[in-house]
Amino acid sequence: MKPGDVRIKPTELYSSLLTVFGPQDWWPARTGFEVAVGAILTQQTSWKNVEKAIRELRRKKLLTAKKLAIAKQPAIESCIRPAGFYKQKARRIRLLAQEFPRIRESAKKLKLPELRTELLELDGVGKETADSVLLYAFDFPILPIDAYTHRITQRIYGFDGDYEELRLFYESRLPRDPSILNEFHALLVELAKRNCWKKGPDCQSCPVMGECKPAGSKLK
DNA sequence: GGCCAGGTGTAAA
DNA sequence: TTTACACATGGC
Numbered sequence: 001m002k003p004g005d006v007r008i009k010p011t012e013l014y015s016s017l018l019t020v021f022g023p024q025d026w027w028p029a030r031t032g033f034e035v036a037v038g039a040i041l042t043q044q045t046s047w048k049n050v051e052k053a054i055r056e057l058r059r060k061k062l063l064t065a066k067k068l069a070i071a072k073q074p075a076i077e078s079c080i081r082p083a084g085f086y087k088q089k090a091r092r093i094r095l096l097a098q099e100f101p102r103i104r105e106s107a108k109k110l111k112l113p114e115l116r117t118e119l120l121e122l123d124g125v126g127k128e129t130a131d132s133v134l135l136y137a138f139d140f141p142i143l144p145i146d147a148y149t150h151r152i153t154q155r156i157y158g159f160d161g162d163y164e165e166l167r168l169f170y171e172s173r174l175p176r177d178p179s180i181l182n183e184f185h186a187l188l189v190e191l192a193k194r195n196c197w198k199k200g201p202d203c204q205s206c207p208v209m210g211e212c213k214p215a216g217s218k219l220k
Numbered sequence: 221g222g223c224c225a226g227g228t229g230t231a232a233a
Numbered sequence: 234t235t236t237a238c239a240c241a242t243g244g245c
Contacts, residue, residue: 043227084242146226
């Protein structure tokens with residue numbers, strides 16, 4: 001099966017998931033800056049542990065770009081320890097906080113590709129993180145591709161590709177509408193969390209089980 | 221006790 | 234261009 005050889009269309013997948021799961025109301029953050037911090041924290045880390053880190057940053061009144069930009073490294077580290085890689089992430093969050101005012105201004109002036117380039121220049125901001133910030137903090141029409149999306153794509157469409165291949169595959173088949181892409185990504189995560197690639201072929205809860213390949217396909 | 225989680229940067233093959 | 238590895242805690 002090739003990328004063009006689609007079983008259920010992404011638009012139909014979107015509709016089914018929205019019907020079954022309902023709106024996911026993402027990203028769980030209060031400000032654009034919090035989106036960016038969460039995006040760093042969630043790298044290779046479960047959202048449960050990110051929540052603990054966010055809560056602690058908030059409790060210590062550190063969860064603003066202004067405060068984090070001048071906070072002591074150990075103060076940040078002690079808050080975010082549950083999210084893992086805490087020394088690395090503390091340094092990167094501090095740098096992010098220092099750059100965020102400039103990024104916010106760029107978001108008003110620049111077009112998507114240019115702003116994306118700026119984000120990618122930040123330490124610790126790779127494609128997924130950059131695209132999450134673009135979509136969930138600044139409302140640009142772009143779809144972040146995470147590990148879940150790779151697995152679901154493998155499962156439903158029977159193929160996997162690199163980051164840009166998957167992003168273009170979905171973006172070219174969905175409306176160029178940030179609210180749709182926002183919801184779509186969130187719904188994929190919800191599906192992935194409940195999904196059955198771990199449970200085997202008997203999974204009854206997955207709304208698109210009939211579209212899935214049998215378990216055991218090579219995952220990327 | 222082992223494996224993995226909404227990745228990224230660096231260095232070597 | 235691809236692959237390997239470090240980074241680290243917490244849940245199951």
